[in-house]
Amino acid sequence: MHEPVDPIPAEPARVAAPARRARIATLVALVLVPVAGAALIVAGHQARRHELEGRLAVLVTGLLEGATADEHRGHGHDFGHDRPRGAGYEVGRVVCAVDPFGVEPAGAATVADVEWVYAHHMCAITGPGAGWARSVRASGPIAVRLGDPPVVRVPEPGAGYPERVRRLIPERHHAAAFGGFGDEDAIETARRRFAVATGR
Template identity: 45%
Template sequence: MSMTALRRNTWWVLPELLALALVAALSPLLSPVDLDAALAERVTQVLELSTPAEHHDHGHEVKADDQVICTAETMGYEPADARTVADVRRVYAYYLCAAGSPGQPWDFASRISGPVVVELTEPPVVRIAQAGQGYPDRVRALLPDRLEARAFNGFVDHDLPKRVLERYEDEVANR
């Protein structure tokens, strides 16, 4: 095969290499979105795997036979320049949990929501502001100043609470 024919048949390599280089260059910019999702999943797991005693300490009554269904939405994390879940020491999130025994309808489920701080230690440490009079002040004391306003606005993704309801119906109420 001549060099001219070789060049003619391999012209597509240059655009492919440029596209690959562009993806590699942009991936660090895209990772915070993926990190937020991974941290939200980690917070959800921590909350769902908490013991009844730990839930009680958070102001949420859970019986030994209850199943807990949660979701979380990341508001921030420390250190702020972390690139992976392993780099993160503390997650600030908004969460919703519902607990009930098998067959218990959603309307009778024990539910709690609000801002949460999860220290990603072993074991993880969950901190939630105690409900009642003075709650807003306790939330402000729990969070960095930059997240205080966000903490009182609920979920940005309004589908998350709907998904908790759907999961609860599927995994708890309909059993």
């Protein structure tokens, strides 16, 4: 003889499903809120870093473009300032692009905190008949100490150049130092400023 079996109640299952979904939603929220918060912190840090690099680029560009002929020679830039004027040769204006890739101390958050700026630079000199593509240029990684007076250090070109770059730039920035310009807009802006200066 078979005993009657009570049917499985359906109501608790219907109640359990929404409760399970609510628990899952709570767990997802507990995971996503910190992740979203961390993403906002990272985005804010990157925005501040980008703003600092922009200010440093303007500052270093001004230092390079405002340097005297002797200072440029000291930087290792041969822009022909020592050549005689006349006979169709005129010393022009220096136009630079600067792309910072590091600072010292590492945690510097404002320009006032920065002691050293490490950057890629490209400087060109205007002159008669020379457009941007044919201008005399100097480029590569540099180190600039902000202070009074500021100090610009450029590794000497020629044999042994990579090792001189490594001695000048802290090790944590070596990959960036040998990576070239990361901000192509800086070069394009310098090219347009060069064109305005030369009327070309």
